[in-house]
Amino acid sequence: MSDSNKQAIAHYRNNFLKEVEDHVEDGEWVRMCMQCGVCAGSCPFGPHWEHSPQKIFMMIRAGKREEVLSSDSMWMCTSCYNCIVRCPRKLPITHIMHGLAHYAHRLGIAPKGQPTREIARLFWVNLARTGRVNELKFSLAMYFKDGFVQGIKNALAMQGIGIGLMKARRLNPMELLGGHKCKDKDGIHKMIAKAREIEERKQKFV
Amino acid sequence: MKKRQYAFYPGCSSQKGASASNFATSIEVMCEKLGIQLNEIPDWNCCGASIGYGEGGLLPRLVINARNLALAEQHLPGQDMVSGCPACWLSTRETAEKLHESSDLLAGANEALKEAGLNFKGTVRARHIVEVLVEDVGFADMKAQVVKPLEGMKIAGYVGCQTNRPFGIAGESFENPQYLDKMIETVGAEPASGYEQKVTCCGGALAFSEPDKSQKQIRDIVESAYDHGAEMIVTPCQLCQANVEIYQSEINKKQGTKLAMPVVYYSQLMTVAYGGSLKQAGLNGHIIQPEKLKQIASRQK
Numbered sequence: 001m002s003d004s005n006k007q008a009i010a011h012y013r014n015n016f017l018k019e020v021e022d023h024v025e026d027g028e029w030v031r032m033c034m035q036c037g038v039c040a041g042s043c044p045f046g047p048h049w050e051h052s053p054q055k056i057f058m059m060i061r062a063g064k065r066e067e068v069l070s071s072d073s074m075w076m077c078t079s080c081y082n083c084i085v086r087c088p089r090k091l092p093i094t095h096i097m098h099g100l101a102h103y104a105h106r107l108g109i110a111p112k113g114q115p116t117r118e119i120a121r122l123f124w125v126n127l128a129r130t131g132r133v134n135e136l137k138f139s140l141a142m143y144f145k146d147g148f149v150q151g152i153k154n155a156l157a158m159q160g161i162g163i164g165l166m167k168a169r170r171l172n173p174m175e176l177l178g179g180h181k182c183k184d185k186d187g188i189h190k191m192i193a194k195a196r197e198i199e200e201r202k203q204k205f206v
Numbered sequence: 207m208k209k210r211q212y213a214f215y216p217g218c219s220s221q222k223g224a225s226a227s228n229f230a231t232s233i234e235v236m237c238e239k240l241g242i243q244l245n246e247i248p249d250w251n252c253c254g255a256s257i258g259y260g261e262g263g264l265l266p267r268l269v270i271n272a273r274n275l276a277l278a279e280q281h282l283p284g285q286d287m288v289s290g291c292p293a294c295w296l297s298t299r300e301t302a303e304k305l306h307e308s309s310d311l312l313a314g315a316n317e318a319l320k321e322a323g324l325n326f327k328g329t330v331r332a333r334h335i336v337e338v339l340v341e342d343v344g345f346a347d348m349k350a351q352v353v354k355p356l357e358g359m360k361i362a363g364y365v366g367c368q369t370n371r372p373f374g375i376a377g378e379s380f381e382n383p384q385y386l387d388k389m390i391e392t393v394g395a396e397p398a399s400g401y402e403q404k405v406t407c408c409g410g411a412l413a414f415s416e417p418d419k420s421q422k423q424i425r426d427i428v429e430s431a432y433d434h435g436a437e438m439i440v441t442p443c444q445l446c447q448a449n450v451e452i453y454q455s456e457i458n459k460k461q462g463t464k465l466a467m468p469v470v471y472y473s474q475l476m477t478v479a480y481g482g483s484l485k486q487a488g489l490n491g492h493i494i495q496p497e498k499l500k501q502i503a504s505r506q507k
């Protein structure tokens with residue numbers, strides 16, 4: 001178990017709601033949920049959510065820490081914002097789902113190999129490197145995330161699409177050699193590092 | 207005519223050789239005709255899109271967006287910041303609002319921005335190009351520029367998620383917004399009425415990580431357009447455009463369907479209706495060819 005996860009457990013004992021309120025983006029809203037169930041029917045990938053947002057809020061209040069944080073559910077969020085505009089209590093549900101996923105990820109207890117967790121990580125790495133996202137490098141990283149052999153298979157399966165996009169000039173093979181980037185890369189690196197440092201300071205379990 | 211000035215945030219997908227580069231092309235004629243001047247924000251960076259949260263977390267995500275806002279504020283003072291990409295718009299607007307509401311977050315963001323020699327005062331408004339069209343230009347002026355009405359075309363207006371929620375276009379409903387249908391009418395085409403997948407999610411960034419689940423959404427979006435007699439889908443969203451166009455061949459391969467529904471941007475319709483060429487409308491940038499629109503674009507008048 002990661003150190004930060006051990007510290008979190010030691011610090012909050014059985015008060016998971018408080019932990020969420022303190023450490024998860026918009027977590028202080030969770031107690032406003034009135035369990036009406038409207039959000040539960042709003043997710044495009046609904047059948048694939050083991051626990052709907054409504055259920056997750058209930059579980060947080062019931063102190064089901066392990067079950068919530070190791071759940072695959074939040075990673076099914078497509079950021080469609082259906083829930084936000086429908087919730088009668090105006091909970092920023094999308095942000096709470098993102099916040100829970102991020103929190104589980106930083107504590108190292110999010111499900112391993114979860115594909116959206118993986119692309120989220122790759123996407124951020126890609127953007128933080130140059131300030132802009134390079135679609136080709138990002139796609140290749142995606143294909144190869146499960147190892148070399150699977151990567152070749154994935155890339156071959158999508159080859160037709162890639163060639164189609166190249167013909168339409170919407171995928172540029174030259175991007176591999178450099179591609180788009182910001183001029184002030186250094187400034188961006190320092191800025192993100194500082195933001196992380198401040199975030200980490202806030203996230204300390206004291 | 208004095209042009210309206212905006213600080214323009216193109217976003218990663220609109221870069222040269224990227225998936226929405228034809229969108230970037232197609233807004234040029236449209237803006238020219240409508241008196242809109244888009245001034246690119248110097249050295250803008252990625253917004254983090256909707257999946258930046260996984261690794262990024264709150265402050266780093268806000269900070270990368272605050273950098274763009276600060277650059278706009280500094281280099282293009284007094285201008286609204288405008289984006290053509292819903293995800294860029296959403297991230298920027300969310301950031302502007304969060305920093306406005308919390309002095310703690312604003313202080314943190316500025317502490318980080320200082321590392322890049324910047325500071326954000328919070329004076330910039332983050333808007334979407336569709337807002338500029340609907341609110342600043344208006345339907346009447348959009349219509350006045352039409353020289354080649356797209357007569358006889360029936361088009362399904364697919365709004366998708368993020369141009370519509372959580373912010374949306376002022377005065378529109380979340381479940382059944384009307385502006386895209388009105389834009390279709392403005393250029394002389396007929397909107398497919400009752401198109402019930404208008405605001406359905408295409409899977410967004412999860413088209414990559416959860417292809418089967420997303421392709422189910424995409425299939426519904428396309429089949430409903432067929433059911434309503436549409437010959438084309440039009441959308442304001444870069445990710446919707448890419449997902450719905452690109453994966454039709456995959457769905458056909460896996461499920462034996464015969465989907466071949468062109469998916470274009472509203473700006474491409476407008477450019478053609480305003481007399482722009484096939485190339486100016488970015489119509490050479492498609493995998494599923496919007497034949498009829500191409501024919502109209504190639505016609506003399």
Ligand code: SF4
Nearest residue numbers: 033034036037039087
């Ligand atoms: S819609 Fe809002 S109040 Fe209702 S269950 Fe979901 S979060 Fe709770």
Ligand code: SF4
Nearest residue numbers: 043077078080081083
């Ligand atoms: S934004 Fe996420 S949580 Fe909300 S309805 Fe969409 S998929 Fe569900």
